[in-house]
Amino acid sequence: MKYFLFILLPLLVSAEAYTDRFVFDMPKFHAQHIKLLVLMNDAHSQQDYYAMGTLCHRGINLRTAGALWHYNLACALTLQDNPEEAIDALEQALNLGFDDLQHLQEDPDLTGLRKRDDYRKLVEKTQRNLTDPARTNSAVRRVMALAPTTAASIEQSSTNSIWSFNTGKFHTFVILAEPEKNNRPLKKTDSDDPIMIYANRDNNCTIPDLTQRPGVLRLTYSKDVVERRLNLGLPNTIFIDGTDGCTVPVAGNSSLGFVNSAYWRCQPRALFNDPEMIGSQMTMLLSNQLFCYPTYRDYTIGQYDLFPANTPYYIAVSGGSGSENIFTEAVIDAFCAMPAETRVYLTRHGKVMTTILALLRKSQHGVETINDYLSGKAHPAAFRAEALDKERLLASASTLSTNEIPPLAVLQFEDLSNLNPALDMPDMIYNESLFTTPLAVARVFRAFPQKRTYRVKILSDDEDAPTHAVLLQGEAAKIRIKADPRERQVWLIEVMHHTPFETAVSQDFSISTIRVDIGFFAGEPTNLSAPAILSIYFPGNERRSYDAQGRLLSIDYRRSTTPYTDPLLSPNRDWKDVFKHDRTGRIIGWQRFRARREPQSFTAYGDLATAYDQQGRAVKARRIQYIKRYHGDQSDDYDSLPTLAQVDDNMEVRYTYESDDDLIGRPEAKITLLQAPPDEVAETLK
Numbered sequence: 001m002k003y004f005l006f007i008l009l010p011l012l013v014s015a016e017a018y019t020d021r022f023v024f025d026m027p028k029f030h031a032q033h034i035k036l037l038v039l040m041n042d043a044h045s046q047q048d049y050y051a052m053g054t055l056c057h058r059g060i061n062l063r064t065a066g067a068l069w070h071y072n073l074a075c076a077l078t079l080q081d082n083p084e085e086a087i088d089a090l091e092q093a094l095n096l097g098f099d100d101l102q103h104l105q106e107d108p109d110l111t112g113l114r115k116r117d118d119y120r121k122l123v124e125k126t127q128r129n130l131t132d133p134a135r136t137n138s139a140v141r142r143v144m145a146l147a148p149t150t151a152a153s154i155e156q157s158s159t160n161s162i163w164s165f166n167t168g169k170f171h172t173f174v175i176l177a178e179p180e181k182n183n184r185p186l187k188k189t190d191s192d193d194p195i196m197i198y199a200n201r202d203n204n205c206t207i208p209d210l211t212q213r214p215g216v217l218r219l220t221y222s223k224d225v226v227e228r229r230l231n232l233g234l235p236n237t238i239f240i241d242g243t244d245g246c247t248v249p250v251a252g253n254s255s256l257g258f259v260n261s262a263y264w265r266c267q268p269r270a271l272f273n274d275p276e277m278i279g280s281q282m283t284m285l286l287s288n289q290l291f292c293y294p295t296y297r298d299y300t301i302g303q304y305d306l307f308p309a310n311t312p313y314y315i316a317v318s319g320g321s322g323s324e325n326i327f328t329e330a331v332i333d334a335f336c337a338m339p340a341e342t343r344v345y346l347t348r349h350g351k352v353m354t355t356i357l358a359l360l361r362k363s364q365h366g367v368e369t370i371n372d373y374l375s376g377k378a379h380p381a382a383f384r385a386e387a388l389d390k391e392r393l394l395a396s397a398s399t400l401s402t403n404e405i406p407p408l409a410v411l412q413f414e415d416l417s418n419l420n421p422a423l424d425m426p427d428m429i430y431n432e433s434l435f436t437t438p439l440a441v442a443r444v445f446r447a448f449p450q451k452r453t454y455r456v457k458i459l460s461d462d463e464d465a466p467t468h469a470v471l472l473q474g475e476a477a478k479i480r481i482k483a484d485p486r487e488r489q490v491w492l493i494e495v496m497h498h499t500p501f502e503t504a505v506s507q508d509f510s511i512s513t514i515r516v517d518i519g520f521f522a523g524e525p526t527n528l529s530a531p532a533i534l535s536i537y538f539p540g541n542e543r544r545s546y547d548a549q550g551r552l553l554s555i556d557y558r559r560s561t562t563p564y565t566d567p568l569l570s571p572n573r574d575w576k577d578v579f580k581h582d583r584t585g586r587i588i589g590w591q592r593f594r595a596r597r598e599p600q601s602f603t604a605y606g607d608l609a610t611a612y613d614q615q616g617r618a619v620k621a622r623r624i625q626y627i628k629r630y631h632g633d634q635s636d637d638y639d640s641l642p643t644l645a646q647v648d649d650n651m652e653v654r655y656t657y658e659s660d661d662d663l664i665g666r667p668e669a670k671i672t673l674l675q676a677p678p679d680e681v682a683e684t685l686k
Helices: 027-045 049-062 066-079 083-095 101-106 108-113 117-131 223-227 267-271 275-285 325-337 340-348 352-362 390-398 679-685
Strands: 153-156 161-164 169-174 196-200 216-221 237-241 250-253 289-294 315-317 409-415 433-436 440-444 451-460 467-473 479-483 490-496 501-504 510-513 515-522 532-537 543-546 552-556 576-581 587-593 600-603 608-612 618-630 642-656 666-672
Touching: 027 049, 027 066, 049 066, 066 083, 066 108, 083 108, 083 117, 101 117, 153 169, 169 275, 196 325, 250 325, 267 275, 275 289, 275 433, 289 325, 289 352, 315 325, 325 352, 325 390, 340 352, 352 390, 409 440, 409 515, 409 532, 451 467, 451 515, 451 532, 467 479, 467 490, 479 515, 490 515, 600 618
Parallel strands: 153 216, 169 237, 196 216, 196 250, 250 289, 289 315, 440 532
Antiparallel strands: 161 169, 409 451, 433 440, 451 490, 467 515, 479 490, 501 510, 515 532, 543 552, 552 576, 576 587, 587 600, 600 608, 608 618, 618 642, 642 666
16 A cells, blocks of 8 residues: 555654755755655556556655655555565665554555565564664664753754654654653652743744743754744744653744735734645644734734634734734743643643643633633634733643643534535636634635535544534624534534624724634533634625625625735725526626726626527627736736736637526537637736
C-alpha cells in the first residue's frame, strides 16, 4: 500500500520528515511535495503503477523525503512485477531512515516480495535498527533536543528542527528543564522550572513582561531562521519535549499586519483567504499553542467588524500594535497558575489552550451566568482589553483540577441547501465555502436563494457530554436553530439573507457587522467547552432585494451596504441585475443594467441571450465568463484592487424547451464561434 502518513497528535518523527535539503528551505517545496503525493495516490487507486513509479522518481528528484519516495517506488516496482529493482528501492528507503516495520510487513503492495530471501534480510535489518539505541534514524542525521540557556531562553535552529509534511510545520525539539530534574515528578513548589515557551513573531516589536515569570522560556531564533524571515508572522513550528514526546505549551504574539497594501488586513483576517493555513491552525491549537494579534482597522468598537469568520484558533484583540500583550500575559499567567498535575495532564492531552480559551471567555467582565457564556457576550470575533478580568481568570486556573477539564467540541458539517451551481450561482467565480475545519466552519452567502440549511453534528472527547447550539450574533427572526429529533447531538440550522446589523459587545458599545455566528458547545452547564463556530458572511458590496415569498428581485452591485468589502472575498462589479420568475417562483433569467450601456438579457443559466422564439424565450445565447480585471499599469495584487469583468467566452449555446410552459430550457449544443474575441476579452487578458 502507498505510504502516505498524515498524523496530527501525537506528533511522531517518521522517515517522511527527513530530507536531503536544508531544513529551513523546505516550506517552498511543501506544495510540490503534497501535489506529487496526491497524484501518486490517484495513480495507485487507478492501478496505474507505471505512472505511480514515474511520480515517485519525480519525488526523489525533488529531494524532499527520500525514504518516503523510495518506499513507494518499491511498491510501484513490485506491482509492476519488477522485484529486483523493488528490493533495491526498498533497501534505499531503509538506509534513508524508513523504520515503520509493521507497515513494511503488512503492506499488500509488497506481497510479491514476501518469499524472497533479500526481502526477509531487509526486514531483519530493520528490526535490528529499531532495537539499536545508537541508530534512531541516524542514517540521515540526528535531531538534538536543546536545553535552556543560562539566559532563560531556548533556540530554534537547524540542529533541533525538522520539517514535517504531515503537519506542514517545523518540528523543533527542546528540553524544558535541567536534565537532573527530568526524572522526578513535577511539584507545585517547582516554580523555577520552565513549563512553557513564549514566542515573539514580530521581530520583538511588542514583548510582554517576562521578568516576573520564571517558568517561561523566551524563544530565540538562529541566524538561518532570521535570514529567511521564518521568525515573522503566523506561527510555523510545533515544539516537542525531547524527554517525553509531548508538545510543549507555547504562548505568543505578533503585531505585524498588511498595512502598506491595497489588501490591508490584520494577520487573523489574512488567514481566512487561505484554507490550508486556516486548517493548520487547529493543529497548532491542539499542539498546545495560542497566539494573540491586534486587529487594527478590521474590528473597531463603535464602527465595523470586517472579519468574515469567527474562530477559536487565536485571540484577536481590538486595537493597534501592542494591544495584544495584555492577553498574551494572561494566557501565560493562567497556565503558570494551574496546579502542576493539571498542567501535566493538559499538556499530555493537547488541551492546554482549549482549556485556557474556555476559562478566559468565562471570566470576562459581563459574563456572569451560564446564559451569558452561551451568548455573543463571551465569544466576540475580537476581544477588548476592558473586558479581560485577569484576577478572575487566574482564580479559576489556580483551582482547576484534572476532573474539571472542559471537553472539546468538534463539528461534522453538512450543507443541506441543495444549491444548483448552474442555476443558483451561474455568475459566481467562487463557491460558498470559505473553509471547513473541525472547530470552525465559514460560508460566504453568494448564491441566489434567500435561505441556507445546514446540518451540524457535535462530537466531543466526552461522549456523554450534552451539547448546545446557540446564536452568538445575527438577527434572531432570520435564523432557526433546532435539535434534530432523529439523532442525538445533531442540530439543523436555517439562515436567511442578512443585511448589516448592530451587535452589542458590552452594555455601552456595539459594532456593525454583516456576519452570523452560531456557537456549538459540549459539556455540563458548569463545565462548558470553548466554542466551535459556524460563521456565515454576507458580502457588503451588493444590495439584495427579496419579496415576501423569498423570490430574489434584484442585486445591485453598485450600491454597497458596508463601507468596505474584502476584495479577495467579493470583487466589485459595476452592474445591477433584475430577475424574472415563472409562476412557481423559479428564476428564468435576468436583465443587467450598466451605466451608458443598453440592458442585456441573460438566461437562467447565466448565458447572454442573442436570439428568441415567439414566446420571448432565448434560443441562442453566448457563454459568459467572469475575470478579475486590474486597473492601471500595475497588475500586481498588492498594487491595485480588481473589479469583476464580464467577458464573452467566444462560444454559442443553443436552448431547447420541453413544453410551452418551460421558461428555463436546457442549454445543449455548444458551437465555438470563429471570430476573434471581443475587445473586452483581449483587453482583460492583456
